[in-house]
Amino acid sequence: MTTLSLRGIECRYGEVRALEPLDLTIPSGELFSLLGPSGCGKTTLLRLIAGFVQPSAGQLMFDDENVTDQPPHARNIGMVFQDYALFPDRSVFDNVAFGLRARHVEKHAIRIKVEAMLARMGLSGMADRRPAALSGGQRQRVAMARALVIEPRILLLDEPLSALDAKLRLELRQVIREVQKEFGITTLFVTHDQDEALAISDRIALLTRGRMEQVGTPQEIYDHPASVFSADFLGGANLLRVAQPLLVNPRRARYTLAGQQFESALGSAGIPNEGWRLCVRPQAWVPRAGTCTEHGVLRGTVLSREFFGGHASYLIDLYTGTPVKAIAPREHGEAMYEPGTEIELPLPPCAVLLPGEQACA
Ligand SMILES: Nc1ncnc2c1ncn2[C@@H]1O[C@H](COP(=O)(O)OP(=O)(O)OP(=O)(O)O)[C@@H](O)[C@H]1O
Numbered sequence: 371m372t373t374l375s376l377r378g379i380e381c382r383y384g385e386v387r388a389l390e391p392l393d394l395t396i397p398s399g400e401l402f403s404l405l406g407p408s409g410c411g412k413t414t415l416l417r418l419i420a421g422f423v424q425p426s427a428g429q430l431m432f433d434d435e436n437v438t439d440q441p442p443h444a445r446n447i448g449m450v451f452q453d454y455a456l457f458p459d460r461s462v463f464d465n466v467a468f469g470l471r472a473r474h475v476e477k478h479a480i481r482i483k484v485e486a487m488l489a490r491m492g493l494s495g496m497a498d499r500r501p502a503a504l505s506g507g508q509r510q511r512v513a514m515a516r517a518l519v520i521e522p523r524i525l526l527l528d529e530p531l532s533a534l535d536a537k538l539r540l541e542l543r544q545v546i547r548e549v550q551k552e553f554g555i556t557t558l559f560v561t562h563d564q565d566e567a568l569a570i571s572d573r574i575a576l577l578t579r580g581r582m583e584q585v586g587t588p589q590e591i592y593d594h595p596a597s598v599f600s601a602d603f604l605g606g607a608n609l610l611r612v613a614q615p616l617l618v619n620p621r622r623a624r625y626t627l628a629g630q631q632f633e634s635a636l637g638s639a640g641i642p643n644e645g646w647r648l649c650v651r652p653q654a655w656v657p658r659a660g661t662c663t664e665h666g667v668l669r670g671t672v673l674s675r676e677f678f679g680g681h682a683s684y685l686i687d688l689y690t691g692t693p694v695k696a697i698a699p700r701e702h703g704e705a706m707y708e709p710g711t712e713i714e715l716p717l718p719p720c721a722v723l724l725p726g727e728q729a730c731a
């Protein structure tokens with residue numbers, strides 16, 4: 371049960387600034403995910419917490435204890451990597467027992483702890499096998515058992531599911547979530563997979579170029595992205611370029627969108643500039659048949675559709691060059707819009723104006 375605090379932590383590799391100064395507190399027992407593009411500093415942050423990398427500035431606290439200068443072995447951290455990092459020439463039992471032996475735990479206690487952990491991870495009966503005789507999912511369970519058996523203060527998981535196929539990923543992410551809650555262990559989980567992060571995290575940090583772009587619960591970030599990067603990276607979004615913005619009153623702006631005049635409420639980011647984006651989640655855009663010229667409704671033509679049983683996903687041409695996506699729930703037996711159908715897209719109330727210059731329609 372450890373609260374992890376980063377205070378002004380910064381990391382440089384020579385000229386490369388891998389992490390900008392950052393402040394973050396992860397309360398005891400939280401599952402906190404780090405999500406971001408390759409090279410944004412996720413692994414660096416984990417290595418820093420584990421003690422394999424020294425910060426260029428700042429302090430690292432485990433509860434009230436300053437551990438910034440402690441060597442890795444003194445920090446009592448459990449780590450799991452994408453490539454398992456098991457000892458190939460040792461049995462499953464010896465792999466899991468490794469950390470306990472290094473801590474000079476008494477032999478009988480080691481047997482009890484390792485066997486209990488193997489049973490918890492669904493590995494009973496496999497204690498004598500070598501890693502080569504296990505499936506990928508089983509190897510990752512061994513890696514989890516090895517990390518947890520030492521009862522670490524913090525658990526660090528660096529893309530632990532990336533090497534597994536889709537079905538196993540779903541299964542193991544559930545195991546990680548269950549075990550993490552059962553042990554109440556403060557956990558940092560690095561992933562490339564936004565669905566994974568949305569599904570199992572208490573909170574998520576979106577990282578880009580060594581900077582935390584946004585921190586929040588999955589729902590907060592999905593519903594209230596703070597920037598174009600956040601909207602685009604988590605959950606997928608239609609991002610339409612805002613042109614000729616004009617303030618109507620202190621709370622509303624008028625602008626041109628896909629060649630049409632619009633008005634909407636200002637987001638937390640404030641008064642829009644030329645080039646900002648209006649963000650609409652595909653699930654919030656419900657297409658309807660028609661060609662009206664009503665204010666606040668975009669017109670378009672269905673380019674293609676995909677059927678998913680409970681919903682249909684449409685690509686819609688707004689005559690701007692880049693199609694937008696709308697996902698419509700479907701009642702049983704209801705007809706769907708065919709390619710070529712002219713449709714209307716009423717602007718939903720949750721559409722939000724965001725600063726940033728990334729992808730657009
Ligand atoms: N030992 C090192 N020496 C110099 N630069 C490094 C070193 N390790 C990492 N970097 C640089 O620091 C930045 C962050 O790297 P890091 O490995 O933390 O990224 P990441 O988010 O984990 O990426 P990925 O998703 O590809 O694993 C990158 O620009 C990387 O090239």
Ligand SMILES: [Mg+2]
Nearest residue numbers: 412413414528
């Ligand atoms: Mg990495």
